[in-house]
Amino acid sequence: MMTETLLFVESPSLNDIVRRGQSRHHAESAAAIRDCKDLYLRYSRSAATRGGWVELVRRWAAAAPSGLHRHLGERVVRTRSGESFLKRANRLDAKGHTDKALDLVYDQVDELMWNGSFQKLDSILASVHAADYSADLLLGILTATFPGHHRLPVRKKLYEETERVLRERGEYEEGLLVGLEG
Amino acid sequence: MERVYRSDSNPSTLIEGVGIAVGVTGPNQRHTGLLHIDSESGAPLMLDLAWDFVLCNRPPQDAFGGGFVWIDPAVLPRRRLKQVAAVCRKVWRANSRRGIPFGFNSPSNCFDEATGAFLLGPTRLGLTCAAFVLAVFHYARLPLVKYETWPRDRRGDREWQERIVSILEHRGAEPDRIRALRSDVGAVRYRPEEVAGAATVSPLPAEFEIAEQRGRQILQRLQGNAPGEPQP
Numbered sequence: 001m002m003t004e005t006l007l008f009v010e011s012p013s014l015n016d017i018v019r020r021g022q023s024r025h026h027a028e029s030a031a032a033i034r035d036c037k038d039l040y041l042r043y044s045r046s047a048a049t050r051g052g053w054v055e056l057v058r059r060w061a062a063a064a065p066s067g068l069h070r071h072l073g074e075r076v077v078r079t080r081s082g083e084s085f086l087k088r089a090n091r092l093d094a095k096g097h098t099d100k101a102l103d104l105v106y107d108q109v110d111e112l113m114w115n116g117s118f119q120k121l122d123s124i125l126a127s128v129h130a131a132d133y134s135a136d137l138l139l140g141i142l143t144a145t146f147p148g149h150h151r152l153p154v155r156k157k158l159y160e161e162t163e164r165v166l167r168e169r170g171e172y173e174e175g176l177l178v179g180l181e182g
Numbered sequence: 183m184e185r186v187y188r189s190d191s192n193p194s195t196l197i198e199g200v201g202i203a204v205g206v207t208g209p210n211q212r213h214t215g216l217l218h219i220d221s222e223s224g225a226p227l228m229l230d231l232a233w234d235f236v237l238c239n240r241p242p243q244d245a246f247g248g249g250f251v252w253i254d255p256a257v258l259p260r261r262r263l264k265q266v267a268a269v270c271r272k273v274w275r276a277n278s279r280r281g282i283p284f285g286f287n288s289p290s291n292c293f294d295e296a297t298g299a300f301l302l303g304p305t306r307l308g309l310t311c312a313a314f315v316l317a318v319f320h321y322a323r324l325p326l327v328k329y330e331t332w333p334r335d336r337r338g339d340r341e342w343q344e345r346i347v348s349i350l351e352h353r354g355a356e357p358d359r360i361r362a363l364r365s366d367v368g369a370v371r372y373r374p375e376e377v378a379g380a381a382t383v384s385p386l387p388a389e390f391e392i393a394e395q396r397g398r399q400i401l402q403r404l405q406g407n408a409p410g411e412p413q414p
Contacts, residue, residue, distance in 0.1 A: 099221040102268040179323030
């Protein structure tokens, strides 16, 4: 049950697949669920880059012992490869893995800036609703993106929204955002 | 001085974000690094630039052998200190394999202008252990000191820098690099105890005069000359 709950939280559509598989081939499904649970835990606790994980899951699926394993692995790749790293970081943070979430943010932002993908990073920032994120994660996003602030026009708005949200939540304190204005 | 702790206090229960450790590592030689908590083990680790291309992330006792003192820079918001810890981990992940060169560059100039990326690494000339600590705080947008207040070419700085260059040369550093380092002799030197002293100052960033004064007091504590127990 725990596995099913986990899968449901992570991906409702994947959970449906497991349920269907379970009704058809119980033994195979149990093994697939167990292995998928391991895979999900490794993925959700990891600070690895998305590309690295997609590759790892692809290899996992290719070497999988059953058709259901392969099917699930492919779904993991499809589901996860389209997800923003900030959403994943937010999920990690919500589960109490704040350090891992921050590591993910710093690594991904750094990677995008090294690649010169400022437009892409800016569009990711544009999708952030500050109210959905913790103070730690918002500060992490603002800190990690600061070096590129001249090329991230959306960041200024995110800074303002962050200040507003933190004040509304009563989490604002003197000096909390100093140096992050950009 | 407040927020100064001896090494026999338990940093793992006291550190929220980061602390700054400073200790004596040899005759007329001090060393400093950043304490942070390993989220897996819960134990304190120290990120420090130990030597040329030797970046460490280790239990602080391994660096100092004997005692050290550490400073809780709690004048800064805890949530921001958590970001400094994240920067420590980031610097370690990015530089642990190749290390960071030793040198006399400014801690405030570690970014690539074009990409904004953090440039601590072989592409830059290098930092001292104290400048490294300042650079990490600078990257987290929390400068510990007012750089412009630090005097250049103080008594003993040039000799210390020349000694470092000689050791690097003796150990086989490339001639081009030695030439570049020699041209930097006379650059501003941030001493380990001054960086630690700066972290006791409120408000931050600290000016040279007060940081230097606090640094002297920290040295006295390290040498056991201060009367009474350090105040937590």
